[in-house]
Amino acid sequence: MTVDTLIIGAGISGLLAASVLQNAGQTVLVLDKGRQVGGRMATRRLTKDNKARADHGAQFFTVREPEFQKWVDGWLEEKSAAEWCKGFSGRDGYPRYRGMQGMTTMAKQMAQSLPVQTQTKVTNIDQDGQTWQITTESGDEFTANQLLLTPPVPQSLTLLDSGNVTLPSAERQALEAVQYDPCFAVMLVLNSPSSIPVPGGVQVRGEVIDWIGDNQQKGISEQPSVTIHGSPAFTRQHLNDDRTEVGNRLVDAAQAAGYLNRDDIESMQVHRWMYAQPIECYPDRYLKTAVNGLPIAFAGDGFRHARVEGAALSGLAAAESLKF
Ligand SMILES: Cc1cc2nc3c(=O)[nH]c(=O)nc-3n(C[C@H](O)[C@H](O)[C@H](O)COP(=O)(O)OP(=O)(O)OC[C@H]3O[C@@H](n4cnc5c(N)ncnc54)[C@H](O)[C@@H]3O)c2cc1C
Known part of the structure; x- marks a missing residue:
C-alpha cells in the first residue's frame, strides 16, 4: 500500500506531524529505528523490577508558544505530563514540565493512536518516478507520496545520499549548516x-x-x-x-x-x-521542497528553535505544509 505521508522518526516532531496529518484524513506511517518511541525524549529502565528509571536525553521542557501550550494542556489533562518545578536555581515562574513516567510518556501515549513501527531503521530512500521508495535495514520496502524526515539533519542527509536523492543546491547547503x-x-x-x-x-x-x-x-x-x-x-x-x-x-x-x-x-x-x-539551526520552522515533483520535507529541533518545543513546533508546521 502506498501511504500519503511516510514519516521517518517517532520523536516529538514526527509524532505530532503524524497526528495532524492523520486527523486531516491522510494515511500515514511512522518508522523509527529505536526500540521505543520518543527519540531524544528518552527514558531508560535501570533495574529489572523497574524501580529505578532515568531520563537520559531531554530532562524537562518549557512552553512559550500558545500553539505548543495547547498540546501540553492536553498532556497535563490526560496525565501523561506534569509540572516538575518553576526553576532550578530559584523560581523564575516558568513551569518546567516532565513526562509522568519519564520523558517518553507523551510519545508513548500519542503513538497508541498512530501507525508507528519501531526497530525499523530506514537505510535507503529512492524514487520510482511515481512515489517515494523507502527500504529498511531488514529489507522491507514501503512506498509513499510524500516524505517527512525528522532525524537530526546530518542523519537525514546521509539518508538522502543513500539513494542519490539530489536536493536543490541552496537547500542542501542550508541543511548542511545545521550542527x-x-x-x-x-x-x-x-x-x-x-x-x-x-x-x-x-x-x-x-x-x-x-x-x-x-x-x-x-x-x-x-x-x-x-x-x-x-x-x-x-x-x-x-x-x-x-x-x-x-x-x-x-x-x-x-x-x-x-x-x-x-x-x-x-x-x-x-x-x-x-x-x-x-x-546552528535552519532559519525556518521546516523545509519543504520537491525532488522530481515528489514532495519531501524536513523537520525537527534543527529547524528555527532547538529543544523540545522547537521540535514540536517544527513538526506541526511541516505537517500543515504537507496537508492536501
Ligand atoms: C542529552 C540531551 C539533553 C536534552 N535536554 C533537553 C531539555 O532539558 N529540554 C529540552 O527542551 N530539550 C532537551 N534536549 C533536546 C530535545 O530532546 C530535542 O530537541 C527533541 O527531543 C528533538 O525531537 P525531534 O523529534 O526533533 O528529534 P528526535 O527525538 O531525535 O527524533 C528523531 C527520531 O528519528 C529516528 N531516526 C533517526 N534515523 C533514523 C533512521 N535511519 N530510520 C528510522 N528512524 C530514524 C531516531 O531514532 C529518533 O527517534 C536534550 C537532548 C539531549 C540529547
Missing part, C-alpha cells in the same frame, strides 16, 4: 538518596558537567537514580574514549561538587548522543 553538540549521559542507580538540592536538578553548565538530575525527586523513579550530562567540551574531548572511563570521570566530578557519594552507586550506564542539541 549539533554531542553529549555523554551517565545513568546511576544509588542505594541512598543523592545530595542534589530540591527540586532535583542543577543546570551546572561547568567545564565537565552540564546538568545533573535526581530522577527520584523528579518523581519518575522509585529508587534513587541520577542522570549526569557531560558538557559539550568534555564530550567532544572524550568522544571515542572507553564509556566506563567517561562515566567514572563524570561521577568523580559530581562527587567533588558534593552531589553524590561514589560508595552509594549500585550500577552505572553510559550513553553517547552524537546529535544531542543543535548549535
